[in-house]
Amino acid sequence: MEKITALILIVRKHTGNTVIVDCYTRETGRQTFIYSFTKANKGHKALIAPMNWINFSISPTQKGGLSRIKDLHPGHIYRSIGINPVKSLVVLFLSEVVANSIKEEHADTQVFDFIESALLYYDELKENYGNFHLVFIARLAGILGFAPPTDDSASSIDHHFNLWEAKMNQEEVAAFRNIARCPVSACDKIKIDGPMRSRQLNIFLDYYLQFAGHFRMPKSLDLFRDF
Numbered sequence: 079m080e081k082i083t084a085l086i087l088i089v090r091k092h093t094g095n096t097v098i099v100d101c102y103t104r105e106t107g108r109q110t111f112i113y114s115f116t117k118a119n120k121g122h123k124a125l126i127a128p129m130n131w132i133n134f135s136i137s138p139t140q141k142g143g144l145s146r147i148k149d150l151h152p153g154h155i156y157r158s159i160g161i162n163p164v165k166s167l168v169v170l171f172l173s174e175v176v177a178n179s180i181k182e183e184h185a186d187t188q189v190f191d192f193i194e195s196a197l198l199y200y201d202e203l204k205e206n207y208g209n210f211h212l213v214f215i216a217r218l219a220g221i222l223g224f225a226p227p228t229d230d231s232a233s234s235i236d237h238h239f240n241l242w243e244a245k246m247n248q249e250e251v252a253a254f255r256n257i258a259r260c261p262v263s264a265c266d267k268i269k270i271d272g273p274m275r276s277r278q279l280n281i282f283l284d285y286y287l288q289f290a291g292h293f294r295m296p297k298s299l300d301l302f303r304d305f
Contacts, residue, residue, distance in 0.1 A: 080105075080135065081133050081134065081135055081149075082103050082104075082105055082106075082133065082134055082135065082136065083103065083104045083105070083131070083132075083133055083153060084101035084102065084103040084104070084109075084131070084132055084133075084134070084153075085101060085102045085103075085129065085130075085131055085176075085190070085193060085194070086099060086100070086101055086126065086127060086128055086129065086130050086131075086132060086173075087100045087101060087102055087108075087128060087129075087173050087176055087177040088100035088128060088173070088174075088177050089126055089127060089128060092112065094114075095114055095115040095116070096112060096113065096114045096115075097112070097113055097114075097115075097126060098110060098111075098112055098144070099111045099112070099113050099126060099147065100177065101132075102176065102180060102189075102190065102193070103185075103190075104185065104187060104190045105185055106183065106184065106185055107180075107182050107183050107184045107185050107186060108180055108181060108182055108183050109145075109183065110144055111136065111144055111145050111146065111147045112144040112145070112146050112147070113126060113146070113147040113150070114146070119150070122150055125150070125152055128169070128170055128173035128174075129159075129169040129170065129172065129173045129197065130152070130153075130156075131152065131153030131154040131155075131194075132147075132150060132151070132152060132153050133150075133151045133152070133153050134147045134148065134149055134150045134151065135148055135149045136148065154194070154197075154198060156201045157201055157202070158201055158202075158203075158204075159197075159200070159201050164305070165200065165201075165207070167298075167301070167302060167305050168200075168210065168211050168302075169197065169200075170298055171211065171296055171298050171299070171302045172211060172214060172215075174296035174297060174298055175214075175215060175218070175286075175296055176193065176218070178292075178293050178294045178295075178296065179218065179222060179286065179290055179293055180222070181292060188221055189218075189221055189222065192217065192218065192221050193218075195262070196214055196217070196262045199262055199263060200214075200262075203265075203266060205266070206266035206267075207265065207266060208275065209257070209265050209266075209268045209270065209275065210262070210265045211279070212257050212265075212268075212275070212278050212279065212282060213257055213260050213261075213262055213264075213265040213268070214262065214265075215282045215283075215286070216257050216258045216260070216282060217261070217262055219282075219285070219286065219289075219290070220258075222290070224289040224290060225258070226254070226255070226258045226285060227255075227258075228255050228258045228259045246281065249274070250274075250277060250278070250281060253270055253274055253278055254278060254281055254282075256268065257278060257282075276303065279303075283295060283296075283299070
């Protein structure tokens with residue numbers, strides 16, 4: 079049976095020891111599965127969590143029902159994200175950003191590969207990773223088709239973007255465009271202070287609300303800000 083590689087986005091309680099697992103898969107895009115914990119697999123509770131990587135096959139399901147995960151194994155195993163509370167909260171927040179941005183139930187290997195490589199890079203960063211979430215959000219927007227203009231050249235969203243951008247001051251515009259130009263691999267080179275970092279998060283989330291269409295604010299936003 080074919081193995082599925084997936085990034086867990088959302089885990090919801092179903093009934094008893096059963097959970098609904100919302101995933102982004104390499105093979106078929108956004109998909110939802112069901113998984114049951116038993117005495118034999120109780121160690122998998124830590125594995126079934128947002129932004130973890132899993133490999134599995136599925137059991138045949140009746141028409142209209144959810145496919146059931148079986149033969150579950152870990153995919154990539156993080157070195158630092160699971161034990162670093164800051165990084166753990168960042169990936170929890172980003173799991174909601176991804177979940178609220180991607181709706182397609184079809185494969186998009188470019189999106190999948192970006193998320194995979196970005197998270198693995200973040201996991202390896204030992205210092206100066208405070209702006210990773212901003213760069214991730216900016217680069218994801220580009221891959222999903224609504225990249226913010228990084229200079230004054232024309233773009234498909236230029237008119238609406240200019241109206242939206244007018245709400246920012248010059249310092250905010252400069253920081254926003256610097257982040258939008260930055261590759262994930264250089265996120266540790268961005269120099270902004272804490273207050274500007276907070277403002278940029280608000281700006282990028284507002285940008286998603288304006289240009290991503292179906293985006294909703296992450297529920298973990300207030301916790302993320304407080305932390």
